Amino acid sequence: MPHYTFLKFIWPSAxxxxxxxxxxxxxxxxxSLFIEHEKILETVENCTPFGCKEITKVDLExxxxxxxxxxxxxxxxxxxxxxxxxxxxxxxxxxxxxxNGLNEFLAxxxxxxxxxxxxxxxxxxxxxxxxxIIIGFFIALAVNRLPSFLKGPTxxxxxxxxxxxxxxxxxxxxxxxxxxxxxxxxxxxxxNDPNLSLKASPTLTWIMLFVYGIWHxxxxxxxxxxxxxxxxxxxxxESAMIDGANxxxxxxxxxxxHLMPLAVFISLIQIMDNFRVFEPIIGFNAQASATSLSWxxxxxxxxGDGDMLFGSAAATSMLTIIGVSxxxxxxxxxxxxxNRPSQGVS
Amino acid sequence: MFFRTILTAGAIGLLSTASHAGCGxxxxxxxxxxxxxxxxxxxxxxxxQCAGGGVTVSVxxxxxxxxxxxxxxxxxxxxxxxxxxxNSALRVLMNDGLVQPLNNLVAKHASGLQDMQFVTVDxxxxxxxxxxxxxxxxxxxxxxxxxxxxxxxxYEEVLAAAKAIKDKGLMEYPIAGTYGGWNLxxxxxxxxxxxxxxxxxxxxxEPAVNNAKGxxxxxxxxxxxxxxxxxxxxxDSNAVQADWEAGKVALTNLWGSRAGPVTDGEGSTSEIESNxxxxxxxxxxxxxxxxxxxxxxxxxxxxxxxxxxxEATFKxxxxxxxxxxAVANAEKANWLIKGAQANPAGVGVLxxxxxxxxPYPMLxxxxxxxxxxxxxxxxxxQGNESAEQALEDVEAAYIAAATEKGFL
Numbered sequence: 001m002p003h004y005t006f007l008k009f010i011w012p013s014a015x016x017x018x019x020x021x022x023x024x025x026x027x028x029x030x031x032s033l034f035i036e037h038e039k040i041l042e043t044v045e046n047c048t049p050f051g052c053k054e055i056t057k058v059d060l061e062x063x064x065x066x067x068x069x070x071x072x073x074x075x076x077x078x079x080x081x082x083x084x085x086x087x088x089x090x091x092x093x094x095x096x097x098x099x100n101g102l103n104e105f106l107a108x109x110x111x112x113x114x115x116x117x118x119x120x121x122x123x124x125x126x127x128x129x130x131x132x133i134i135i136g137f138f139i140a141l142a143v144n145r146l147p148s149f150l151k152g153p154t155x156x157x158x159x160x161x162x163x164x165x166x167x168x169x170x171x172x173x174x175x176x177x178x179x180x181x182x183x184x185x186x187x188x189x190x191x192n193d194p195n196l197s198l199k200a201s202p203t204l205t206w207i208m209l210f211v212y213g214i215w216h217x218x219x220x221x222x223x224x225x226x227x228x229x230x231x232x233x234x235x236x237x238e239s240a241m242i243d244g245a246n247x248x249x250x251x252x253x254x255x256x257x258h259l260m261p262l263a264v265f266i267s268l269i270q271i272m273d274n275f276r277v278f279e280p281i282i283g284f285n286a287q288a289s290a291t292s293l294s295w296x297x298x299x300x301x302x303x304g305d306g307d308m309l310f311g312s313a314a315a316t317s318m319l320t321i322i323g324v325s326x327x328x329x330x331x332x333x334x335x336x337x338x339n340r341p342s343q344g345v346s
Numbered sequence: 347m348f349f350r351t352i353l354t355a356g357a358i359g360l361l362s363t364a365s366h367a368g369c370g371x372x373x374x375x376x377x378x379x380x381x382x383x384x385x386x387x388x389x390x391x392x393x394x395q396c397a398g399g400g401v402t403v404s405v406x407x408x409x410x411x412x413x414x415x416x417x418x419x420x421x422x423x424x425x426x427x428x429x430x431x432x433n434s435a436l437r438v439l440m441n442d443g444l445v446q447p448l449n450n451l452v453a454k455h456a457s458g459l460q461d462m463q464f465v466t467v468d469x470x471x472x473x474x475x476x477x478x479x480x481x482x483x484x485x486x487x488x489x490x491x492x493x494x495x496x497x498x499x500x501y502e503e504v505l506a507a508a509k510a511i512k513d514k515g516l517m518e519y520p521i522a523g524t525y526g527g528w529n530l531x532x533x534x535x536x537x538x539x540x541x542x543x544x545x546x547x548x549x550x551x552e553p554a555v556n557n558a559k560g561x562x563x564x565x566x567x568x569x570x571x572x573x574x575x576x577x578x579x580x581x582d583s584n585a586v587q588a589d590w591e592a593g594k595v596a597l598t599n600l601w602g603s604r605a606g607p608v609t610d611g612e613g614s615t616s617e618i619e620s621n622x623x624x625x626x627x628x629x630x631x632x633x634x635x636x637x638x639x640x641x642x643x644x645x646x647x648x649x650x651x652x653x654x655x656x657e658a659t660f661k662x663x664x665x666x667x668x669x670x671x672a673v674a675n676a677e678k679a680n681w682l683i684k685g686a687q688a689n690p691a692g693v694g695v696l697x698x699x700x701x702x703x704x705p706y707p708m709l710x711x712x713x714x715x716x717x718x719x720x721x722x723x724x725x726x727x728q729g730n731e732s733a734e735q736a737l738e739d740v741e742a743a744y745i746a747a748a749t750e751k752g753f754l
Binding site for chain 2: 044050051056199287302307309
């Protein structure tokens, strides 16, 4: 394709990507380097319906003057990235020096908000993603074998978890697993333990969130694999049959290799999606036991009465982007190698 | 909600063109924003009676108002001419200079206000308060009788009562508390103030919660959770109210604004409702003041609006907090308005206030402290770390956030 035609073809997308992706990321990264100006405080008398007392308040004029001079705030470099609420380098060093043995060190590390959130985020990504791919694949195989009049309704039902808004889906499940709910009381009766509560134990909360994630994302893998199954070449399958391959053999040697690029595609999307897990934590009110990087960003904006920590949220966003890039690198490198035009053909 | 209130306000505006003279406003735009609960609705409704002629009144009450208040008042002109606020919200709005002093407007147009309704900072009136709220003790008199204990006055007695109820097999989890999310931080603040604790080194923003009173506070909270539903870390006020109305709880420290709803003849049985009693929040560890915080709610006027709108808004809001409004809506709040009758469900708030409970702190850096507490004491309550470690974490998390906000 001539360069000119290519440019003409691509410029609207390139412009949209610049405006909606590149600029926000740049703005966020600049924001993450700044903190608010030092507040100038003064002591004044405050009277309320409950009496008068001396309080500290922000001296607005002095603070405004600073702001006018430097509207972005005070330059802090990577200070926000390395403070206790993010990468916490000095706390890590101290924990390393003072702890006896690896267990104690890890306990100290997972006591820090960022690492606590990272551990859940990574566990969620690495547990949910493979299950979604495997279960989605088997559902697609099963649906593909159904008689055609059943296929439509089955596909529709299988897609339902994906259609439900994540927040609503998790709220529905939240009440079902309540000790009074249908799943919660059923579990209590089969384990014969009236105190069993999925919401109280951090481990059970994690498992519950994993199960929810798998339930919610499997339809996506299913529908992609199902579409892929429609393109499996008949003649290859038939020759495999003639060669004496049973059903498993056909799946193993024909279908799986054929669908491999789709599996790579699904894992890319799933890693991105799962790394920014957020809604189920809110829906399940699970922040006491499980937090994710996205939840940290939300918390910076939502806690307190509008006291927003923009720098902190921006730093966590940048760290999330870096995290997603690291996780996706192997998959992308693999795809790139597989698709590289072979030598000698130009 | 938003559109409905707009429509209602508009309809009232059409109906009351003849009566708008009563508010004494000729022109201007009044835009009221605030949290969404019955007391605020009553105030906004009364204020919107002023619509008509050259005056427009719009009301937008939203449960998440606290998350939009800063942005909507930063705009110029501000999205709302009046933001309904409480202690904590006023602190945030003042940190950014988003609300204006009302002294001139008060001098010109305020009559019939009680002195205690003026919220002043450095001699400037920043808000006009109209109601008070606090968390206080709710108890079930029938259950306490059956367990053979008197209504508790201290948290030690609350624990003893809970033990008696549990031992007699009356209830599995006799205590409930709002221990989820933002509320958890507030529960610590209540209990720590009850112990006579100070949050900061005097005269500075340096944290000072890692001390014996902090440890005692955490240990008391932990003892209380042993009598709570194991899911206690997911409980907000709605969940506590639901358990209360279902008769599963006998003791809780809940908001005064929930006292009306649990005795309103809806959502519960008459046996539970008639035995639901209110009293002052308990004291703790031999302290003299109830372990709770007092909250006022009032209206503010935005900075970024024209003088004409500010005046119109002030007059309309004064019309929103008349004695007639308070009398007509007596059950919805503890009105601070002159001539308002005492609310039967409000005895708990009054008792806590007269017992000397402290107001929720108005310090500019207190939001960061509240958030740090709420996030960092969870693991202690789950039994995964020591109380000392939890308090150390609170201080460290606070320092990181307060540094970023420019307070340290």
